[in-house]
Amino acid sequence: MEEVKGSNSFRSTKSVRNAVSTRCLPRFKQSAPSTTTIPSNPGTAADFDPCTVHFRFPPQSASLEEVTDPAHTIPSLQAELDSLEARVRTVLPEEYQNRYEDMLPKPMGSAPLRFDSANRVAWNEIWNHFCDLALAGGPPHKGKLLESATPGEIAAAPDRYREVVAEICRGLDLVAEIPVFPSPHPGWVRLTCTTPVMAGWLARAISVENVSVHAAGNFLELPAGPHYRLEKEIKNVVTVLAKTFHYFDWHIDAEQQSRIAGLFHDSPLPLLQPIRRAGFPDDDATIQHTRDKVATLLSHTTGLPRATTEYFNWVGLQCPDIRSALWMMRAILVNHSLARREEQCLYLPIHPKLDPTGDRLSSLVSRIQRLAIARGVLHG
Numbered sequence: 001m002e003e004v005k006g007s008n009s010f011r012s013t014k015s016v017r018n019a020v021s022t023r024c025l026p027r028f029k030q031s032a033p034s035t036t037t038i039p040s041n042p043g044t045a046a047d048f049d050p051c052t053v054h055f056r057f058p059p060q061s062a063s064l065e066e067v068t069d070p071a072h073t074i075p076s077l078q079a080e081l082d083s084l085e086a087r088v089r090t091v092l093p094e095e096y097q098n099r100y101e102d103m104l105p106k107p108m109g110s111a112p113l114r115f116d117s118a119n120r121v122a123w124n125e126i127w128n129h130f131c132d133l134a135l136a137g138g139p140p141h142k143g144k145l146l147e148s149a150t151p152g153e154i155a156a157a158p159d160r161y162r163e164v165v166a167e168i169c170r171g172l173d174l175v176a177e178i179p180v181f182p183s184p185h186p187g188w189v190r191l192t193c194t195t196p197v198m199a200g201w202l203a204r205a206i207s208v209e210n211v212s213v214h215a216a217g218n219f220l221e222l223p224a225g226p227h228y229r230l231e232k233e234i235k236n237v238v239t240v241l242a243k244t245f246h247y248f249d250w251h252i253d254a255e256q257q258s259r260i261a262g263l264f265h266d267s268p269l270p271l272l273q274p275i276r277r278a279g280f281p282d283d284d285a286t287i288q289h290t291r292d293k294v295a296t297l298l299s300h301t302t303g304l305p306r307a308t309t310e311y312f313n314w315v316g317l318q319c320p321d322i323r324s325a326l327w328m329m330r331a332i333l334v335n336h337s338l339a340r341r342e343e344q345c346l347y348l349p350i351h352p353k354l355d356p357t358g359d360r361l362s363s364l365v366s367r368i369q370r371l372a373i374a375r376g377v378l379h380g
Contacts, residue, residue: 077374084371087334090263091201093251096136101327103137113231121230123171123238130243134208135333137326141240142210144342145311146233148187149225150277157226164228165189171238172222176245185276188214188221191241197261198248200271205244207273207338208329211236214273263334272337272361274313274349284312291315291350294358298348301366307345314340314347317365320378327377331368337361 089097096103116122132138154161165182168189172180176191183190193199196217203215212223222241228234252260275287295306295315307316319325325341332339332348340347348361355361372378 077371081371081375084331084334087263088330090256090259091204091334092136093133093247094256095251096133100136100330103132113235121167121171122174123242124174127239127242130246133205133244133247134210135205135330140208140210140341141243142236144210144309145314145340145347146211146223146236147225147311148212148223148276149227151186153226154186160226161224164226164234165224167230167234168222168224168228168237171234172241175238175242183221185214185221187224187277189224189237191220191222193218193220195257195261197257197264200264201248201252201257201260202241202244203271203273204333204338205247206240208333208340209240209244210340210342211240212274213338214276215271267336269336269360270354272349272351272354274338275351275353277312286352287313287350290352290356290358294348294350294355294361297358297362298365301362302369304346304369307342307347309342309345311347313350315350316342316345316347319344319346324372324377327375328365328368328372331371332364335364335368337364 088100092100111126114122114125116125134140149161169180169182172189172191178194179192181190191199193202199215199218199220202220203213206213206222214221222237224237225233228237277284277287291310291313298304298315298317299306302317304317304319307318309316319328319341322341322344325344325346328346329339329341338349348365369378
């Protein structure tokens with residue numbers, strides 16, 4: 001479920017811009033300028049979250065027959081489905097926009113590490129091609145979520161943690177060439193993206209690859225931990241950034257990035273993403289209590305059973321099949337919330353401050369489920 005091996009080395013952003021390979025890259029490549037259009041008065045980097053979008057749902061007065069039978073789809077409901085599909089196409093690279101519903105997540109081979117003359121990993125020489133985006137229906141990079149270390153784990157091995165962070169930062173710098181440094185939040189490294197749109201898009205794309213991620217303003221944060229191994233977890237983090245950054249930087253032109261900006265800024269609601277551990281027992285207990293409460297609420301409102309694999313700040317629902325999990329995941333991602341899946345289980349973020357009762361998430365998932373039924377993806 002990783003990157004595809006190639007005969008030629010993956011080249012850094014600057015070098016590829018000087019010698020574009022038309023075999024791997026689309027003809028319209030335009031590196032997004034820092035002047036990508038965004039709405040005025042976005043706030044500061046500290047308090048502004050770009051990953052938002054407004055989505056209108058059909059009236060609750062629609063009959064059960066009209067919702068459950070695609071042949072009886074009412075005009076307003078069909079309009080909402082059309083709007084949703086247009087939003088999904090907006091965030092996908094051009095090559096996926098008309099075929100994403102037909103894609104199947106087929107696992108790909110993993111490229112081996114390469115080393116330079118100093119015996120360090122040559123991260124920018126490993127890949128020349130990547131497997132399909134999980135956002136478009138390709139295989140997630142990880143089968144299970146890669147989580148950041150807890151404060152306790154970091155405190156128990158501080159020297160090793162610093163070594164891991166340094167190597168991840170070095171790798172991310174080589175494959176993306178944007179500023180990266182240790183985050184002030186323990187267990188994370190921070191990248192400074194050129195625009196909030198880049199951070200918001202990468203957060204969505206990385207989340208569905210099953211690697212933990214957090215976005216705020218221009219900042220994008222990826223996980224780290226003292227238990228991370230070079231050929232496993234460290235490589236996982238560098239790979240997902242290399243892959244998603246490649247698709248954003250080389251397959252989405254400036255005009256499309258502007259349209260994505262409009263999508264992300266179409267609602268005052270902040271991006272719903274998993275809350276991060278602070279390491280305090282009372283906080284952890286609150287998060288777990290919220291997770292269990294939301295899980296019960298979601299199962300009640302959707303009728304979908306709770307996933308057996310649990311995570312600290314994610315709640316899972318078991319969908320009937322992979323296709324329905326993929327469809328609902330994408331619909332949620334364009335509706336101001338992160339989401340991901342593990343096989344046919346759909347995972348949704350828990351944040352006691354942004355959604356303490358779970359009502360926001362429950363309303364969103366119930367409405368997306370209703371559209372999935374109308375689309376014929378789920379059965380009522």
